[in-house]
Amino acid sequence: MxxxxxxxxxxxxxxxxRTVYSMCSMCSVRCPIEVTVEDGRAVWLQGNPHDKAIGASxxxxxxxxxxxxxxxxxxxxxxxxxxxxxxxxxxxxxSWDEALDYIADKLKETIAAFGxxxxxxxxxxxxxxxxxxxxxxxxxxxxxxxxxxxxxxNAHNAARTLFGFSHEGLIPDLGRVKHLVLYGRNIIEALxxxxxxxxxxxxxxxxxxxxxxxxxxxxxxxxTRYWQVRPNSDYALNLAxxxxxxxxxxxxxxxxxxxVSGMDYLREAVKDTTPEWQVSHTGVPAEQLxxxxxxxxxxxxxxxxxxxxxxxxxxxxxxxxRTALILNVLMxxxxxxxGFILAKPPARYGRKGLNHLIARxxxxxxxxxxxxxxxxxxxxxxxxxxxxxxxAMETAQxxxxxxxxxxxxxxxTGLPDTEAAKRALEKLKLFVSIxxxxxxxxxxxxxxxxEATYLERANILCQMGGAVPNxxxxxxxxxxxxxxxPAWWIFREILRRMDxxxxxxxxxxxxxxxxxxxxxxxxxxxxREKGFVSLANAPKLIPREELRFPTPSGKIxxxxxxxxxxxxxxxxxxxxxxxxxxxxxxxxxxxxxxxTHGQSFNxxxxxxxAPEQVLWIHxxxxxxxxxxxxxxxxxxxxxxxxxxxxxxxxxxxxxEAVFMLHGFGATVxxxxxxxxxxxxxxxxxxxxxxDFDPAGGGCALTEAIVQIxxxxxxxxxx
Amino acid sequence: xxxxxxxxxxxxxxxCLACEVHCKSNKDLGPGPxxxxxxxxxxxxxxxxAQPRMRIVFMPCFHCEDPWCVRACPTGAMQQREMDGIVHxxxxxxxxxxxxxxxxxxxxxxxxxxxxxxxxxxxxxxRFDAGLQPACVTKCVTGCLSFGVADExxxxxxxxxxxxxxxxxxxxxxxxx
Numbered sequence: 001m002x003x004x005x006x007x008x009x010x011x012x013x014x015x016x017x018r019t020v021y022s023m024c025s026m027c028s029v030r031c032p033i034e035v036t037v038e039d040g041r042a043v044w045l046q047g048n049p050h051d052k053a054i055g056a057s058x059x060x061x062x063x064x065x066x067x068x069x070x071x072x073x074x075x076x077x078x079x080x081x082x083x084x085x086x087x088x089x090x091x092x093x094x095s096w097d098e099a100l101d102y103i104a105d106k107l108k109e110t111i112a113a114f115g116x117x118x119x120x121x122x123x124x125x126x127x128x129x130x131x132x133x134x135x136x137x138x139x140x141x142x143x144x145x146x147x148x149x150x151x152x153x154n155a156h157n158a159a160r161t162l163f164g165f166s167h168e169g170l171i172p173d174l175g176r177v178k179h180l181v182l183y184g185r186n187i188i189e190a191l192x193x194x195x196x197x198x199x200x201x202x203x204x205x206x207x208x209x210x211x212x213x214x215x216x217x218x219x220x221x222x223x224t225r226y227w228q229v230r231p232n233s234d235y236a237l238n239l240a241x242x243x244x245x246x247x248x249x250x251x252x253x254x255x256x257x258x259x260v261s262g263m264d265y266l267r268e269a270v271k272d273t274t275p276e277w278q279v280s281h282t283g284v285p286a287e288q289l290x291x292x293x294x295x296x297x298x299x300x301x302x303x304x305x306x307x308x309x310x311x312x313x314x315x316x317x318x319x320x321x322r323t324a325l326i327l328n329v330l331m332x333x334x335x336x337x338x339g340f341i342l343a344k345p346p347a348r349y350g351r352k353g354l355n356h357l358i359a360r361x362x363x364x365x366x367x368x369x370x371x372x373x374x375x376x377x378x379x380x381x382x383x384x385x386x387x388x389x390x391x392a393m394e395t396a397q398x399x400x401x402x403x404x405x406x407x408x409x410x411x412x413t414g415l416p417d418t419e420a421a422k423r424a425l426e427k428l429k430l431f432v433s434i435x436x437x438x439x440x441x442x443x444x445x446x447x448x449x450x451e452a453t454y455l456e457r458a459n460i461l462c463q464m465g466g467a468v469p470n471x472x473x474x475x476x477x478x479x480x481x482x483x484x485x486p487a488w489w490i491f492r493e494i495l496r497r498m499d500x501x502x503x504x505x506x507x508x509x510x511x512x513x514x515x516x517x518x519x520x521x522x523x524x525x526x527x528r529e530k531g532f533v534s535l536a537n538a539p540k541l542i543p544r545e546e547l548r549f550p551t552p553s554g555k556i557x558x559x560x561x562x563x564x565x566x567x568x569x570x571x572x573x574x575x576x577x578x579x580x581x582x583x584x585x586x587x588x589x590x591x592x593x594x595x596t597h598g599q600s601f602n603x604x605x606x607x608x609x610a611p612e613q614v615l616w617i618h619x620x621x622x623x624x625x626x627x628x629x630x631x632x633x634x635x636x637x638x639x640x641x642x643x644x645x646x647x648x649x650x651x652x653x654x655x656e657a658v659f660m661l662h663g664f665g666a667t668v669x670x671x672x673x674x675x676x677x678x679x680x681x682x683x684x685x686x687x688x689x690x691d692f693d694p695a696g697g698g699c700a701l702t703e704a705i706v707q708i709x710x711x712x713x714x715x716x717x718x
Numbered sequence: 719x720x721x722x723x724x725x726x727x728x729x730x731x732x733x734c735l736a737c738e739v740h741c742k743s744n745k746d747l748g749p750g751p752x753x754x755x756x757x758x759x760x761x762x763x764x765x766x767x768a769q770p771r772m773r774i775v776f777m778p779c780f781h782c783e784d785p786w787c788v789r790a791c792p793t794g795a796m797q798q799r800e801m802d803g804i805v806h807x808x809x810x811x812x813x814x815x816x817x818x819x820x821x822x823x824x825x826x827x828x829x830x831x832x833x834x835x836x837x838x839x840x841x842x843x844x845r846f847d848a849g850l851q852p853a854c855v856t857k858c859v860t861g862c863l864s865f866g867v868a869d870e871x872x873x874x875x876x877x878x879x880x881x882x883x884x885x886x887x888x889x890x891x892x893x894x895x
Contacts, residue, residue, distance in 0.1 A: 044744075046857050058857045060739040071748060188732040193859055200730055200860045204878060216761050216770040218733055226770055288767065593734035605739050608749040652761050652770055 007489050007508060009458055009476045013040040021048055021531025023474040025454030026061035026068070027596035028124050029192040032531055033062065035455060035477040042069060042455050042478050050530040053194045060594045062193070064605045068436075069455050069481070071604050074671050075437045076450035077482035086426060087444045089669065096485065096493070099447055104497035106430035106446070107139070110402035113429070116140030117366045120389055121405040122147060127462035127472070131504075132407055134357040135491040138503035142364045143401070145384040150414045154311040154696030157380055158322035161560035161570070161695075164550030166380070167307045167325070169343040171467050174198040176338030178299035179208040181327075183234050183320060184313075185306045188218040190591040208299070210292060212237065214588060214654035215616060225292070229282045231586045231657045232314040232702055236281035236574040238323035239273035240289060245330055246270065250297040252332025259547060260329055262558030262570070269571035281576060283654075296331070302338035303331045310591075311696070314703050316575060318696025323571075329556050335542055342542065343465040349536040354463045354471060354516045361503045369401060378566040378695055385697040387415060387689055390424040403430040407487065408451065410439035413598035413663060416685030416699055419639050424689075434490060438668040439598060450484040452476075457486035458509040461516045461527065467539035471522060472532040476509075488512060568695050579656050580705055583625060585617070587637065587706045588653075589662040589681045598663040601674035612678040614648040616659035617708065622649045625708065632711040635679060637704060638686025643679030644711050658708060720783045720803035722841060723868040724852065726776035729878060730862035733758040733774045737854035737863060744842060744853035751828030753839040754778040754854055776863070778854070779826040779839035781805045787838075790821030796836075799843075806840035809833070841865065 020035040024045075032048035034056075045065050047054040079099035084090030094102070110118050121136045123129060125146035136144040148156060152167075159167035174180070175198065187199045203209065203222060211223035212234060220226045229237060245251055246267060256263060275286035296303050305324040311317045333339030346353040367374045370388035373381030390411075393401045404425070415421050418440075425431055425444060433442035434449045442448045451457065459474040476486075492504040506512040513524050522533050548554060552561040559570045580586060592610060600606045615633060627633055629649040634642050635658075645660065653659050664678025685704040692699050733756055741747075741754050755777045761770030785805045788796045795811035796818050798804070807827075812835040818827040819836065830837045842852040850856065855863045864871055 056856050057859045057861075058736065058740070059734055059859055060736040063736060063739040063743045063857060066743050188734070191732075191734055191859070196732060196734070196859055197861070200732065204730065205881065218772060221761050221770045221772040222732070226768065228768070285767075593732070593736070594739075604749055605742055609735055609738070650761075 006452075006480055006483075006485060008479055009509060012476055012479050015039050020475050020477040021050070021473070021528065022477055023454070023459070023472060023531070024058070024062050024065065025474070026065055026600060028126060030126060031058070031062060031193050032472065033058065034531075037477050040478055042066060047193065048531050051532065053198070057193050057197060059191050059193050060609070061596060061600055061603075061606060064600065064603050065455065067605045068600075068603055069453055069478075072602060074602055074673070075482075076435070076442070076448045077484070078450065079483075080448040082446045086431075086446070087422070089443065091448070096483070099449060100493050100497055103430065103432060103447055103494055107403055107494075107498060110429050114400040114402045115366075117142060117364075117369070118400055118402040119143065119405075120145065120369070120401055120403070121407055122386055122389075122409050122411060123407040124409050125151075125383065127464055128459050130357050130462075131460050131488055131491060134361055134503055135405075135495065137358060137364055138361040138495055138500050139498065140364060142366050142368045142381075143384070143389065145370075145386045145389055147386065147409055147411070147414055148383045149386040149692070149697060150312045150416070150699045150701065151310050152308070152698075153379075153383060153385065154313075154318040154693055154698035155307045155309070155321040156383060157378055157696045158318050159307065159325055160380055161378060161562050162322060162325050162329070162551075162556055162558070167321070168465065170307075170328075170334075170340040171343055172304050172306070173338050173341050174202045174207070175205075176302060177202060177207055177304050178302040178338065179210070179296065179304075181210045181303070181305045181324070182212065182219065182223070183306065183308055183324060184213040185308055186213070186217045186219045186590060188222060189593050190309065191593040208295070214657050215590070215659050216652035217590065220652075227282075227284050227288075228652075228654055229284060230577065230579075231588060231654055232316075232577055233282040234320045235316040235323065236273070236278045237284060237289075238320060238327065239270050239571075239574055240275050240278035241293060241327060242266065242323060242330070243270040243273045244275055244290060244293040245296065245327065248293055248297060250293065250300060251330035252301055255332035255334070256330065258544075259334075259549070259556050260558060261553055261555040265559040265570065266326070273574070281574065301332040301336060304328060304333060304340065305331075312698035312701050315691075315693045315700045316572070317698055317700075318693045319572065321696070326558060335544070335547060337541075341467040341539055344467060344469060344539070346463070346469050346535050348540060349468070351535040352520045353469070354461055354520065355518055357460065357504065357516075367398075369399060371398070372697075376566065376697070377562050378568060379697045385692075386411065387692060387699060390415070390421060391690055393424040393427050402428060403432075404428055405432045405434060406439075406441045406445070407434045408436070410435075410441045410598050412440035412444060413680075413682055416682050416688035416691075416701055416704065417639070418641075418680070418683045420687075420689040434487065436484070437599065437602065438671050440667060443668045449490055450482060451490070452480045452484040452486050456480040456484065459486070460488055460509075461513050464532075468534055468536045470532045470534045471517075471520070471527060473513075473527050475528060475531070563695065566695075583707045583709055584705050585621070585708060586657040586702060587681065587684055587704045588657045588659040588702050590659065592661055595661070595663060598666065601663060601666060601677070602671040604673065607673040607677075610661070611673075613645060613661040613664050615645045615679075615708075616648050616650055616653040618651060618653050618655040619649050621655050622647065626710055627708070633708050634711045635684060636707045637684030639683065641680070641683040643684060645679045657702075658706065720781050721867055722781065722802060722804070722865065723871055724778050724839075724841065724855070725864045725871060725873070727862045727864070727874040728774050728776075730860045730874065731756075731774045731776070732860055732862075733772065734859050736857065736859050737776070740853040740857045741839070741842075744845070745837060747830060747837065748832050750832070751830045751837050753826075753828055753837060777824060777826070779805060780824065781841070786821040786823065787818035787827055790817040792817060796827075804841050804843055804846070805838070806843055807836050807838055809835055812836055
């Protein structure tokens with residue numbers, strides 16, 4: 001067998017009807033799925049009913065997986081090597097051998113110029129990153145990045161400075177929560193099926209929901225209380241809530257006394273942030289805030305303040321997440337039913353976790369290029385800070401980056417200010433996109449390597465964290481339709497060409513799985529029975545007296561030693577926001593349940609539902625500009641790009657902001673359904689690539705200002 | 719005789735539109751026809767202080783007792799199954815005249831440009847006959863869709879009202895309003 005033949009799992013094209021348990025990949029949530037295969041063709045997708053939390057449920061994107069597989073051939077079908085200028089759209093088809101040799105040659109050039117640390121990779125995080133981290137480290141570089149700089153970095157790093165672990169270590173026990181507080185966490189539209197199911201079930205059982213957002217989303221429409229706050233003002237709101245919680249003495253004193261340090265620091269920080277103080281900042285009436293806090297008293301400790309998911313919003317977003325987490329601590333909701341259950345390692349249940357691939361490669365001693373964990377101790381080196389890699393590409397400081405692998409990640413759509421991002425990418429010796437589709441980044445790359453779709457590939461096994469951890473699998477359901485490959489194979493082949501053999505020295509995925517499972521007591525056959533193996537039947541809560549937090553002090557640190565080391569205040573004063581006037585607005589962005597980032601816009605069924613966005617604008621601001629509902633307007637964001645978009649004039653967006661869905665305005669002509677449709681919000685976020693929250697590192701996306709004016713009719717009436 | 723009902727519990731619906739895609743994917747349809755459709759309206763302001771609420775209307779086929787689409791069809795392609803009243807299209811007989819589209823007061827029959835014939839909600843008859851639920855019901859995200867014999871299927875609104883009475887006795891839990 002030639003080393004470049006596709007490595008299918010055994011029996012993938014077998015005749016007859018089969019059920020394969022696997023994992024969806026239409027967005028980043030990775031729901032467990034059941035695939036029905038008839039004579040080698042996938043004919044039905046649904047949620048994996050063995051997982052009670054999802055049952056057979058699947059979202060629109062999940063069901064559109066069949067359309068991706070069989071009705072969307074507008075995706076890379078062989079390796080492609082660029083022949084014209086970057087982004088010029090001139091490519092030649094290449095064999096895998098040729099493309100991989102080309103990459104290896106460029107990597108050797110990069111190493112000669114910058115050393116191995118000049119190689120980097122970014123992906124969209126998640127449970128499979130052992131593979132990508134191993135690949136980067138095996139090459140001798142510390143520079144692995146998740147996409148979190150424009151997603152959840154602020155919440156992640158906020159939790160680390162408070163608890164010593166990520167917010168992903170806090171699992172809400174929604175079924176028993178009495179009051180859930182959401183800061184723009186749009187559970188219904190930025191959809192994760194299990195979470196949305198649990199949320200709706202809890203609502204039906206009487207859970208209160210306070211939803212805080214300048215825009216009334218679908219989630220606001222399900223909430224029991226909606227506060228249309230001023231954009232980017234949520235930190236002021238939280239300082240006032242904490243003030244009132246302390247004043248009304250409704251916090252869990254026993255919990256706080258035992259597990260929390262820095263209460264005096266907290267009291268000092270909020271001593272003047274009264275309900276009246278916050279009114280001019282947020283617009284929330286003081287009496288409503290007081291009533292809210294009285295309600296908390298009735299429901300405590302079964303109150304959860306959600307620290308957010310996409311929190312790359314403004315330059316105090318880190319502190320929004322952090323004060324939300326502090327409020328949870330004050331409620332005393334940690335590790336109790338109806339509160340946050342802590343994620344447990346397998347050892348808690350007397351089990352052994354999966355063997356890590358990364359254990360097979362030596363540690364890299366070089367500091368990260370973004371300073372995460374060194375010069376910026378407040379940033380988790382495990383996720384890094386992607387915009388600072390772009391800064392290094394551009395300036396070669398603190399050292400140069402010459403080669404970049406974007407794995408199933410589109411940094412050009414994800415990061416703000418496309419012109420600035422492209423300026424940095426232009427400096428690279430090698431830019432590789434490994435993806436199932438033509439992304440904006442792929443179109444700007446030197447090499448596109450087509451990954452097999454999630455139905456066509458097997459991944460490494462993953463260990464899902466949670467109150468009860470499990471091992472989950474993405475198994476291969478069908479053979480690839482084109483000349484594509486699974487990621488583990490692609491990374492192995494690149495390493496082999498760099499004479500790095502030991503890291504991913506597996507001939508088949510089953511061999512790799514057996515390495516991961518060795519000593520765990522679980523077999524591949526057991527994994528395939530249901531697609532996952534839970535490591536226990538029920539969560540085992542840690543008794544209060546045994547609770548420990550992995551912070552420097554062992555306590556929940558309101559005044560964080562890590563932030564102090566970084567020279568940053570743990571509770572800075574609120575920075576008041578000016579209201580943009582005339583034709584200027586803050587640009588807010590968001591999601592809808594049928595689309596994911598830039599990823600699914602060319603899918604025939606999903607594109608049909610939302611081919612373009614609309615711009616939400618408040619009637620009081622639209623009227624003076626001569627803008628009516630359904631009019632076409634021009635949107636400018638500082639650069640040369642002008643977006644044309646139809647309006648939705650509605651009081652359900654705060655007057656200081658406009659809103660559009662993220663991810664439109666694709667420029668890849670081969671993806672004809674998405675091409676040129678809608679407005680690319682990231683191209684309106686001029687000057688924002690290096691504008692970030694210093695504490696959490698997240699991009700300040702919703703501080704972008706746009707200018708709106710009625711569009712000049714293009715070819716007659718609009 | 720029309721035996722079955724496909725019920726939509728608006729309060730549990732999140733307008734995620736998954737049902738539309740579940741349906742189209744199961745019927746192998748491309749862009750164009752939507753045998754079931756979610757219409758979302760609002761938000762409307764229903765409270766003081768402002769409280770946004772949307773209205774979500776689910777439009778499958780109602781499988782009428784006396785379906786006008788069947789009467790309008792000149793070829794007998796549009797049929798009502800005798801045993802259970804399921805209204806469906808026999809594709810080999812459909813001539814693409816669109817009479818049924820014009821006749822239906824709900825706009826249920828859909829034009830499929832790929833086959834140049836009509837396609838409609840048939841409660842996923844193939845699945846139904848295999849003892850399964852319609853695709854939209856099976857894979858609904860929140861469980862707001864249910865399918866069954868019309869006079870046997872419990873109405874979630876009554877159950878919810880009972881739960882509400884237990885959880886929130888009248889006059890309480892209204893703080894802040």
